[in-house]
Amino acid sequence: MKKTFKARFMLAGAIVLTVVILVAGLGFFSQSLNNIVGGNIRSYLTENAKAAAALFNTKLNDQLVMLESQVRYLKDIDVSDYKTMKETIMSTKGIGAFKNIGVANLTGATINYNGKSSGNILLTDYFKRAVSGYDAISEGTYIDEDGDEVLVLAVPIPDDGGVSGVVYGTFTKDILNSLIDTVDFTEGDASFLLDADGTILARSSGSDIIPADIRKFSEVTAFDSAEDKNSKSFTVGNNKLFAIKTPVGLHDWDYVTVMPYSAMTDITSKIGFSVVKLVLSVAAAFFILFGSIIYLSKEIRGVTAEKERMSAELNVATKIQADMMPFDFPERKELALYATMTPAKEVGGDFYDFFFIDDDHLAMVMADVAGKGMPAALFMVIAKSVIRNICMVGGSPGHILSIANNVLCENNRSNLFVTVWLGILSISSGELICANAGHEYPALKRKDGKFELLEEDNCPPLAAMEDLEFDDMVLMLNEGDALFLYTDGVPEAKNAEGERFGLEKMIDVLNDNIGNDLVTTLSVMKKEIDDFNGDKDPFDDVTMMGLKYFGGGNA
Amino acid sequence: MNFVKTNEGNTLTVELIGEVDSMNTPELEERLLKEIDGVKELIFDLKGLEYISSAGLRVLLTMQKTMKSQGSMVIKNTNEEVMEIFKVTGFVRLLNLV
Numbered sequence: 323m324k325k326t327f328k329a330r331f332m333l334a335g336a337i338v339l340t341v342v343i344l345v346a347g348l349g350f351f352s353q354s355l356n357n358i359v360g361g362n363i364r365s366y367l368t369e370n371a372k373a374a375a376a377l378f379n380t381k382l383n384d385q386l387v388m389l390e391s392q393v394r395y396l397k398d399i400d401v402s403d404y405k406t407m408k409e410t411i412m413s414t415k416g417i418g419a420f421k422n423i424g425v426a427n428l429t430g431a432t433i434n435y436n437g438k439s440s441g442n443i444l445l446t447d448y449f450k451r452a453v454s455g456y457d458a459i460s461e462g463t464y465i466d467e468d469g470d471e472v473l474v475l476a477v478p479i480p481d482d483g484g485v486s487g488v489v490y491g492t493f494t495k496d497i498l499n500s501l502i503d504t505v506d507f508t509e510g511d512a513s514f515l516l517d518a519d520g521t522i523l524a525r526s527s528g529s530d531i532i533p534a535d536i537r538k539f540s541e542v543t544a545f546d547s548a549e550d551k552n553s554k555s556f557t558v559g560n561n562k563l564f565a566i567k568t569p570v571g572l573h574d575w576d577y578v579t580v581m582p583y584s585a586m587t588d589i590t591s592k593i594g595f596s597v598v599k600l601v602l603s604v605a606a607a608f609f610i611l612f613g614s615i616i617y618l619s620k621e622i623r624g625v626t627a628e629k630e631r632m633s634a635e636l637n638v639a640t641k642i643q644a645d646m647m648p649f650d651f652p653e654r655k656e657l658a659l660y661a662t663m664t665p666a667k668e669v670g671g672d673f674y675d676f677f678f679i680d681d682d683h684l685a686m687v688m689a690d691v692a693g694k695g696m697p698a699a700l701f702m703v704i705a706k707s708v709i710r711n712i713c714m715v716g717g718s719p720g721h722i723l724s725i726a727n728n729v730l731c732e733n734n735r736s737n738l739f740v741t742v743w744l745g746i747l748s749i750s751s752g753e754l755i756c757a758n759a760g761h762e763y764p765a766l767k768r769k770d771g772k773f774e775l776l777e778e779d780n781c782p783p784l785a786a787m788e789d790l791e792f793d794d795m796v797l798m799l800n801e802g803d804a805l806f807l808y809t810d811g812v813p814e815a816k817n818a819e820g821e822r823f824g825l826e827k828m829i830d831v832l833n834d835n836i837g838n839d840l841v842t843t844l845s846v847m848k849k850e851i852d853d854f855n856g857d858k859d860p861f862d863d864v865t866m867m868g869l870k871y872f873g874g875g876n877a
Numbered sequence: 878m879n880f881v882k883t884n885e886g887n888t889l890t891v892e893l894i895g896e897v898d899s900m901n902t903p904e905l906e907e908r909l910l911k912e913i914d915g916v917k918e919l920i921f922d923l924k925g926l927e928y929i930s931s932a933g934l935r936v937l938l939t940m941q942k943t944m945k946s947q948g949s950m951v952i953k954n955t956n957e958e959v960m961e962i963f964k965v966t967g968f969v970r971l972l973n974l975v
Contacts, residue, residue: 690931692931692932692934692935693899693931693932693935694899694932737935737938737939737942738935739931739934739935739938741931741966741967758967759967760965760966760967760968761965761966762965779964780964780965780966780967781967781970782966782967782968782970782971783967786938786967786968786971787971790970810930810931814930861899
């Protein structure tokens with residue numbers, strides 16, 4: 323529970339930290355973005371203004387070319403004759419974006435294709451330039467016959483190496499304004515065409531950031547910045563604006579692009595927003611991944627819990643196993659009997675058993691089921707009761723084991739087997755008849771001697787194969803004799819270095835404790851094994867049984 | 878534990894090296910049961926086997942029971958240490974030691 327709390331605390335910390343880093347990072351990012359984008363927008367606007375100005379110039383030239391095409395109607399007539407000139411121009415149609423197309427002879431007298439005169443244009447700048455043989459665009463606007471403010475384009479009518487007159491076309495401000503819109507591709511800005519005086523000749527749509535009644539750009543700002551005469555930051559009303567000025571390449575006209583700072587911020591915001599979206603999707607992906615990990619780890623925890631539950635079951639099994647071992651050791655003058663079983667972490671199949679077949683006959687069993695876990699534990703339970711039951715029916719240990727073997731062979735699909743040492747002691751006589759079905763050799767001590775292994779030809783374990791014979795062995799125990807039974811958990815205890823406790827060490831410990839009672843001897847043995855294991859969990863059950871025979875005459 | 882196998886026709890020779898205990902027997906059993914499909918003669922070469930626990934003996938017994946229905950199983954080159962285990966456990970009487 324504590325661990326879970328700690329994990330949650332750490333998780334919450336990690337999320338908070340992530341959010342803080344994200345927010346701080348975004349703040350920093352947005353600031354740098356403003357700077358970078360701001361700088362980039364200035365240079366972008368400058369480039370764009372240059373391109374738009376050049377394009378605008380081209381568009382005007384295109385219009386001049388269209389105007390030139392009208393010259394063909396007039397070059398072969400006598401334009402000095404006003405009537406002829408009037409009839410001819412009125413027979414033409416409009417072309418290009420012009421409001422009006424008209425013709426003027428060398429006197430400056432004019433007539434347009436609607437049959438109206440624009441008055442005498444002799445003194446205009448465009449007429450002067452056109453009669454000298456060049457295409458002309460008026461340097462500023464003029465008021466035409468309808469009272470409209472117009473820009474005038476004019477081309478000469480060539481005549482024998484000279485000029486006989488001028489064809490002119492007029493652009494209203496609306497036309498100019500729409501012309502500007504066709505060359506301005508920057509979003510969020512407004513563009514202005516200024517003549518040499520700074521008078522606004524034309525303005526693009528969206529140009530109301532500069533009030534429409536402003537006729538001269540100088541009324542809002544002058545390009546007088548010390549470091550750059552072509553850019554200027556200024557304020558109109560509450561709008562903070564930024565302007566870029568570039569020459570159109572015609573007269574002394576300028577093309578001015580105005581961008582509100584808010585548009586720059588908009589772009590920054592747009593980029594920032596995209597980045598935020600990106601970051602959020604990455605974050606979302608991250609959290610989905612993180613969530614999956616948490617979910618999976620919970621699943622794993624579930625599995626672990628399941629494992630723990632099974633382990634708990636096995637602990638129960640271990641307890642049942644332990645509880646199945648008798649511990650009401652006989653208190654008789656003829657003998658002392660004591661046994662212990664220490665299960666390993668995982669339930670194994672060791673067991674010991676002892677019981678009186680009758681007043682004079684004590685049966686002792688030491689056994690070990692091959693394998694571990696529930697199957698071994700269950701098999702052990704069965705084996706223990708089968709052996710005990712058959713013992714009660716009677717017979718020699720070898721006979722009992724051969725019957726038990728066939729019983730245990732039935733339905734033994736897992737090929738489990740159990741090594742069993744079975745001994746039946748006649749308490750009064752000291753006669754011990756025993757049979758060994760593949761179990762560890764018992765250690766026997768004669769009265770004044772030392773413990774020695776009782777090495778005989780062992781029979782196979784029970785349940786390994788059907789219809790086996792098990793040999794009986796007869797020992798006579800005398801006063802002062804002792805017997806030690808054990809499972810392989812004793813000699814085969816393995817330390818971290820891979821060394822085994824070994825039978826020699828076991829015999830040594832037994833001999834060192836000859837004077838001690840069985841409880842002490844077995845606990846010393848256990849301690850020696852534990853010390854040998856060190857920090858390593860014992861891998862196998864450790865089961866021991868000791869018998870001291872004090873003689874039948876002690877009854 | 879190491880496991881070296883040699884196939885010669887219907888004969889499979891399995892060399893067990895190191896220690897066979899309850900930690901590695903599940904894997905050993907699983908692999909052996911896969912390998913003996915169609916094998917007529919299974920030979921265990923135990924010259925490199927240092928120790929075999931009761932769980933390992935169970936695998937030998939399982940293999941012997943399985944081979945009984947499809948051929949034979951022999952164990953060769955049993956060294957002294959392992960022979961001692963076979964003696965104590967009475968497996969000398971169960972296994973076909975050559």
